[in-house]
Amino acid sequence: MRIASIETVVFDLPTIRPHKLAMATINQQSLVLVRVRDEEGHEGLGEASVIPHYGAETIEAIQLVIDRYLAPALIGRDPAAFEALVAAMDVTIKDNGYAKAAIEMACVDLAARRLGVPASALFGAAVRDTLPILLVLGGGEADADCALADEMLDKRLHNRFLVKIGKAEPDSDVARAIAVKAHVGDRAIVHVDVNQSWDESTATRGIARLEDGGIAVVEQPLPRADIDGMRRLSERFAVPIMADEAIETVEDALAYARVRAADAFSIKLTKQGGLLRTRKVASIAEAAGLTLFGGTMLESGVGTAASAQLFSTVRALHWGCQLFGPLLFADTITVEQPVYRDFELQVPAGPGFGMSIDEDKLAFYARDRPRTSIR
Template sequence: DLCRATIIRRITARIVDAPTTRKHKLSNTSVSHQSYVFVSVELENGVTGFGEGSTLGGPRWAEESVEAMKANIEVYLAPALIGQSACLTEAVSLYMDRAAKRNYTAKSAIDMALLDALGKTLNVPAHVLLGGAVRNAFDAIWALASGDAVQEVEEALEMIRRGWFQRFKIKLGFADPQTDLSRLAALQTALPAGTTLVADVNQAWSEAECTRYLPVLRDLGVSLIEQPIAAGQTAASARIAARSDVPVMMDESVSTLAEAAREITAATGSVLSLKLCKHGGAHNLKRVAGIAAAQGVQLYGGCLLESSIGAAGHLHTFATLPRLEWGTEQFGPKILIEDLVTEGLRYEDFQVHLPDGPGLGVSPNPEVIDKYARKD
């Protein structure tokens, strides 16, 4: 029977450092390569599924690093799952929660590989295992984060010319606000009027800086302001959101279901960024989305610069959400010099398309993965 056929035989984790086309700068880090944990799960029926856990600059964006993930998968999470059936995905999540607290990115990488293996076993796309797709294309957002205004304008115009992206996110908070705002002004002048522009401050500003500068962002035509102050500063964040004419999006402040309930009840934002790495897998992401939807909070498909493997995992999950008002920023495959799959996700008509085929619908490229795999 299915449960027997899908017994988990082996789980392996490798670290992959994939170079990016340019430096990607955030308030708290800057990267020239993306580090992933690449997970393979082999089932009793001989099927192997693949998943990916992404980080940004080591344990700086969140607390997990690829080194810690690999160790925790090998020593704690994999042993808890060997011999269990992959078809019982909720039970598998419980085993992982018993074996390790938090570690959401590591758990999401395994969860993704299990969905891939299960989909391949049943010959269905992963979204079918999550309720089925209600959309198969997503308005795509590209992040501008070199910190060089001239380069960013050129890059944005090139993305529009290629038909890949016409909505943009600009990273703020790594320079002083005046410098950041002059970059933004240059971009605003160069882009077609009415372009959707998201500003992600990655927790860098104080409440006082928000009071002073959020109205300037509004005047510069910003459509959405992401995580302007530190996660956990709930009261200050609620005051900022109440005063802002531009919607505020929660990102680093919401990982767990309890955080989602707390932040949404406190009204620290009216939009929420969803990421598998924050919520610990597809089912939990959907539960967080439900908490948000119950309070009328809009949803945004976030990313952590995943390759087409992790991006496909996100798209299969995002595809099943009844509402996803802001589309997705799954742009990672296009920022890598070489994607980790044989055929990358399709970006066309300013949309990123849900891949077809069983499981995640993408095939890891073993040569590229070997080339960038960290040698121990």
């Protein structure tokens, strides 16, 4: 079977509340949907989502790279030959992991659907049916974050939270995170994510207080290039230091694992450049004795289901996942919705990722007409 067409469409989903990160406040999220079809008309779905200023990617550039370069290189190839597809994309254009991931995702969905199995079956099969689900508190204000945490605990949706810090003055940011932890007490664990905003001396002072305040994990305190600083912080503190922006490629993961510049990695399908590469990064972490967190770029239903399928195969997923994108959006483009219950995300049963498109909703949120590459 061969790939007959690859279609891209950019869409923008509004959020139910402003989501404040160190680098941006998100009121709507931009995503690109990729639809790969084979010669018999079977379809697979992939998705890339971009958090502004998190990395170098933009949604427009991802769509252009797919339409202009990657799609023409893949049409006519076997959609189930994943490693060969990745190799063909790598010789066509360097890097551009989000674009490659979105296409590979759609090919995985297509291949698994044709076999009638969940996508996890192509990656060693699931070791769990549900994933502990963390909520990122992006209110930027302790009272609002505490109120939201209470609501989520009452609804049995989340008992893990992550406070986004790094934008305000470090002392007040640290105090806000500690206030949230003091408020939830033993009812929940609380991470922080600094999104690269501190230098080493600020981090050394801040992490000492966060550790005393009962914070469970400190994510990406230093700029991504500062591997030596991350190593010193990991050696110095008992609280686990997690690398996120720092580990994009499999080679980044190896460099970090080799000198133990982090205790944990946040893995994300697009950041890592696809499911195969995410699996490789996870294997490096597992071999090095590091723990893993199933990260998000705020995907909608398709990317969330794809991520859940892959994360369900990872044994060292000690920190659960943060696949809460669909809960932040005011609407959806999928017919099926991810199910959140009893503090866990249910891994969709498939086939493939188990998601299909609500065409009316997609047309409503699409920025433009779909662009289709055919043979």
